[in-house]
Amino acid sequence: MMHLGWFLTTGFGVYGWNQPWSGNSADDVGRPDLFVDAARSLERAGFDFMMLEDSSVLPDVFRGTFESSVRRGTTVRFDPMPLVPLIAAATERIGIVATVATTFYPPFLAARLFATLDHLTKGRVGINLVTASADGAAQNYGLDKQIEHGLRYEMADEWVDVVTQLWSSWDEDAVVADPASGVFADHEKIHTVDFDGTYYKSRGPLNLPMGPQQGRPVICQAGGSPAGKNFGAKHADTILSMVKGVDAMHEFRADISRRLIDAGRKPDDAKVMFLVNPILGDTDEEARAKRDRLRAQQRENIDGVLAAMSYFSSTDFSQFDLDAPVPDLTRFNGHKSTLEDMAKSGKTLREIALNYKTIESMELVGTPDSVAAQMDEAMEEIGGDGFLIASQVTRKAVAEIADGLAPALRKRGAIRDGYSKPTFRENLTAF
Ligand SMILES: Cc1cc2nc3c(=O)[nH]c(=O)nc-3n(C[C@H](O)[C@H](O)[C@H](O)COP(=O)(O)O)c2cc1C
Structure with missing residues (x-):
C-alpha cells in the first residue's frame, strides 16, 4: 500500500485567484473554510496528511517590485500555525503539517508551539523543516542576508537536537493527575535540558507535558542537496522529493535508504514520497x-x-x-x-x-482508474512509499482526487481503507 499526502503549495495563501472553478476565492482569503473543506475531503479519502508550505517574505526581487507577488496573490501568506487547530477541530484522523524555517524560529518557541499543537490536535501535528532561502525573509528577521546553504543545514541539525531534547524534557509518565493525592505532575520526572551548542542554548524544561505522539511530532523534510538529504535521513519521518522521472525516483529512494543506514536508522524509518500533480478526466x-x-x-x-x-x-x-x-x-x-x-x-x-513543469516527479494524466494504475506501477518500480499531491487547491480539484482518484486506488488495494490508529505517527508507520 502507498501513503498519500497533499502539499498546499502556497501554504495558508490565496488559491486560484480569478481562475475557473475557484469563484469563491475572494471569500476564502484569510479564512479557514477552504482548508477545512479540503481536509475533510482528504480524510474521507484516507490521506495521511495535508502539508502547508510557508515562507515569510513578500518578494520584490523580480524587476524590483512587489507586482508579480501580489497581482495574483501568489506570495501572500498568512501564518499557518493558527490554522492547524481549526483544521484539527473539524477532522478526526488526518495529519496536519505546518512549515517551520529552522533558520528563523527560536528552538524553544518552536518546541513549545509544536508540543502545544500536538495536544490540541490529539497527536495529529507534523512539522515540515525548511532552512528557507530568500534574503528578503532573512532581512525580516534582522539578518542582512540569508545564511550560507551549508551553514543553514549545520544550524538546522543542532536546532533539531535542542527541540527534540525539549520535547523529551517531561518523561512519558510525568503527569500523575491523581485527584486523591492532589498531585498533577511528578517533579522528579521533569528535567532541564541545559543545551549549550555552537549556535543554540536553552535551559528547559518545557512548561507543558509531552504530547500524545510521545514527544515527537512527525518530522517532514524536503531537502534535495546532499546536505539536505543527510539532514532528512538523520531526522525525518517522511522525506518529500520532486526528482524527475521514475529512474531518478528509484535512485532517490535508494540514496535515502543508504543515508538512513549511515545515520544509524533503518530504510523504513522514513517514508519517501514524491510530488505529483495528477490531471484527471472522464476519458484519457x-x-x-x-x-x-x-x-x-x-x-x-x-x-x-x-x-x-x-x-x-x-x-x-x-x-x-x-x-x-x-x-x-x-x-x-x-x-x-x-x-x-x-x-x-x-x-x-x-x-x-x-518547459518549467509544474512541480512534479512524473506526469500522471488519464481517468482515475488509469492514473491509479500508473501510480501503483510506479511505486512497484521505485520502491517508494507514496505520493504527495500538489494540485491546484479548488474544491473541484480536491473532489477529483478525493472522490475520483482515491476510490480508484482503494479499489486496487493500493491505499488504506480507514485509519487504524488515532495519531498521525501511528498511521504513517502502520505500513
Ligand atoms: C515538497 C516540498 C515542500 C517544500 N516546502 C517548503 C516550504 O514550505 N518552505 C520553504 O522555504 N521551502 C520549501 N521547500 C524547499 C526545500 O525545503 C529545499 O530547500 C529544496 O527542496 C532544496 O533543497 P536544498 O535545501 O537541500 O538545497 C520544499 C520543497 C519540496 C520538494
Whole structure:
C-alpha cells in the first residue's frame, strides 16, 4: 500500500485567484473554510496528511517590485500555525503539517508551539523543516542576508537536537493527575535540558507535558542537496522529493535508504514520497486535452516562472538575456539542488522557463482508474512509499482526487481503507 499526502503549495495563501472553478476565492482569503473543506475531503479519502508550505517574505526581487507577488496573490501568506487547530477541530484522523524555517524560529518557541499543537490536535501535528532561502525573509528577521546553504543545514541539525531534547524534557509518565493525592505532575520526572551548542542554548524544561505522539511530532523534510538529504535521513519521518522521472525516483529512494543506514536508522524509518500533480478526466483523451491546455497557459506565463526563479535564488532574473545560456546559478544561495539542476541542463533561460513543469516527479494524466494504475506501477518500480499531491487547491480539484482518484486506488488495494490508529505517527508507520 502507498501513503498519500497533499502539499498546499502556497501554504495558508490565496488559491486560484480569478481562475475557473475557484469563484469563491475572494471569500476564502484569510479564512479557514477552504482548508477545512479540503481536509475533510482528504480524510474521507484516507490521506495521511495535508502539508502547508510557508515562507515569510513578500518578494520584490523580480524587476524590483512587489507586482508579480501580489497581482495574483501568489506570495501572500498568512501564518499557518493558527490554522492547524481549526483544521484539527473539524477532522478526526488526518495529519496536519505546518512549515517551520529552522533558520528563523527560536528552538524553544518552536518546541513549545509544536508540543502545544500536538495536544490540541490529539497527536495529529507534523512539522515540515525548511532552512528557507530568500534574503528578503532573512532581512525580516534582522539578518542582512540569508545564511550560507551549508551553514543553514549545520544550524538546522543542532536546532533539531535542542527541540527534540525539549520535547523529551517531561518523561512519558510525568503527569500523575491523581485527584486523591492532589498531585498533577511528578517533579522528579521533569528535567532541564541545559543545551549549550555552537549556535543554540536553552535551559528547559518545557512548561507543558509531552504530547500524545510521545514527544515527537512527525518530522517532514524536503531537502534535495546532499546536505539536505543527510539532514532528512538523520531526522525525518517522511522525506518529500520532486526528482524527475521514475529512474531518478528509484535512485532517490535508494540514496535515502543508504543515508538512513549511515545515520544509524533503518530504510523504513522514513517514508519517501514524491510530488505529483495528477490531471484527471472522464476519458484519457479528455485528460490529455486538459494537460495540453494547462501547459499552453504555463508557456504564456514566462514572467511568472522568472519571478519564481528570482524568488528562490534572491537574484533578479529580469536582468538576464532570455536567449543566452542560463547563467552559472550555483554561486547563488537559494534552493541549491533546484538551481544546480537548471545550471546543468545547459539550456537557455527561455527554454527553461517554457518547459518549467509544474512541480512534479512524473506526469500522471488519464481517468482515475488509469492514473491509479500508473501510480501503483510506479511505486512497484521505485520502491517508494507514496505520493504527495500538489494540485491546484479548488474544491473541484480536491473532489477529483478525493472522490475520483482515491476510490480508484482503494479499489486496487493500493491505499488504506480507514485509519487504524488515532495519531498521525501511528498511521504513517502502520505500513
Ligand atoms: C515538497 C516540498 C515542500 C517544500 N516546502 C517548503 C516550504 O514550505 N518552505 C520553504 O522555504 N521551502 C520549501 N521547500 C524547499 C526545500 O525545503 C529545499 O530547500 C529544496 O527542496 C532544496 O533543497 P536544498 O535545501 O537541500 O538545497 C520544499 C520543497 C519540496 C520538494
